[in-house]
Amino acid sequence: xxxxxxxxxxxxxxxxxxxxxxxxxxxxxxxxxxxxxxxxxxxxxxxxxxxxxxxxxxxxxxxxxxxxxxxxxxxxxxxxxxxxxxxxxxxxxxxxxxxxxxxxxxxxxxxxxxxxxxxxxxxxxxxxxxxxxxxxxxxxxxxxxxxxxxxxxxxxxxxxxxxxxxxxxxxxxxxxxxxxxxxxxxxxxxxxxxxxxxxxxxxxxxxxxxxxxxxxxxxxxxxxxxxxxx
DNA sequence: AATCCTCCCAACCGCTCCAAA
DNA sequence: TTTTGGAGCGGTTGGGAGGAT
Numbered sequence: 001x002x003x004x005x006x007x008x009x010x011x012x013x014x015x016x017x018x019x020x021x022x023x024x025x026x027x028x029x030x031x032x033x034x035x036x037x038x039x040x041x042x043x044x045x046x047x048x049x050x051x052x053x054x055x056x057x058x059x060x061x062x063x064x065x066x067x068x069x070x071x072x073x074x075x076x077x078x079x080x081x082x083x084x085x086x087x088x089x090x091x092x093x094x095x096x097x098x099x100x101x102x103x104x105x106x107x108x109x110x111x112x113x114x115x116x117x118x119x120x121x122x123x124x125x126x127x128x129x130x131x132x133x134x135x136x137x138x139x140x141x142x143x144x145x146x147x148x149x150x151x152x153x154x155x156x157x158x159x160x161x162x163x164x165x166x167x168x169x170x171x172x173x174x175x176x177x178x179x180x181x182x183x184x185x186x187x188x189x190x191x192x193x194x195x196x197x198x199x200x201x202x203x204x205x206x207x208x209x210x211x212x213x214x215x216x217x218x219x220x221x222x223x224x225x226x227x228x229x230x
Numbered sequence: 231a232a233t234c235c236t237c238c239c240a241a242c243c244g245c246t247c248c249a250a251a
Numbered sequence: 252t253t254t255t256g257g258a259g260c261g262g263t264t265g266g267g268a269g270g271a272t
Contacts, residue, residue, distance in 0.1 A: 016240075016266095038257065054258075055241065090260060105261075106239055 013047040017056055021046055025053055026061050059100045066098030070107055078104060078112060083126040 013021075028044035034057075037050035046053065070078070074096065081092045089101035089108075096104065113123040122129050 014242080036257075050257085051243095051259095052241075058259095059240070087261065101260075102240075109262095110238055 011047065012049055012052075014052070017060075021048070022056070022061060025056060029057060029061070030063075055102075059102045062100075064098055065100070066096075070099075070111075074099075075107075075112060075115075078108065079116070079126070082108065082112075082123075086124075 017025075024044050024046055025040070028040065032043070034040065037054045040046075040050055040053045041048045044053070048056075077095065078092065081095055085091045087105075089105040093099055093101040093104050108123075116123045116126075117129075120129050121127065
């Protein structure tokens with residue numbers, strides 16, 4: 001007994017969106033705004049489910065989307081926010097104007113996670129990996145656990161492990177514990193500075209989407225949509 | 231040039247939340 | 252108070268792009 005599907009899926013198109021579909025959705029929303037996602041595909045003449053339309057709009061078509069690579073400042077802010085909020089991507093995304101939760105989630109999983117691991121930090125707890133291991137645990141056990149916890153393929157894991165060993169080796173051989181402690185100290189200091197900066201960064205961002213949403217002209221067209229459709 | 235491998239990201243799935251009836 | 256259905260969220264996956272062999 002499964003859950004009822006979000007919509008009638010028979011005859012609905014799936015997979016990548018075409019330019020024509022994008023145009024239809026974009027034109028419809030810009031002209032009529034958004035009231036009920038379930039009605040959007042019907043009214044816009046799309047063979048998609050409302051959920052798919054919503055996702056396409058939020059992640060790709062929204063006019064205020066920033067696009068392009070994440071800056072260092074954005075990455076730092078992302079790490080700081082993740083340390084406070086965990087995997088609540090939409091909450092994190094709310095602090096980045098022009099970025100979507102999906103975009104942030106993808107960037108975290110593909111880039112930041114690896115970056116943090118290379119720095120010897122656990123991407124989930126943000127604590128140094130070594131500190132989390134109990135005294136008796138072997139490196140091998142940790143790697144096995146990490147493999148099960150992550151979505152990395154064995155090949156990825158091998159590559160990462162080699163890099164991590166190299167990095168850790170350099171840290172430890174370089175001059176030992178005090179370097180590690182210094183590194184941790186720098187991270188903590190950076191984290192603290194970032195906390196103070198997050199608010200400032202947010203304030204600097206221009207909220208164009210809010211302006212768009214607040215524009216009564218765009219929303220007024222909704223009045224009789226259902227009536228017109230039926 | 232062909233094949234394989236890895237990375238990245240758009241899109242989907244299934245679940246929870248929440249407001250309206 | 253309970254039920255229902257739409258919106259939103261986070262995890263996961265498929266496939267294209269590009270690099271390595």
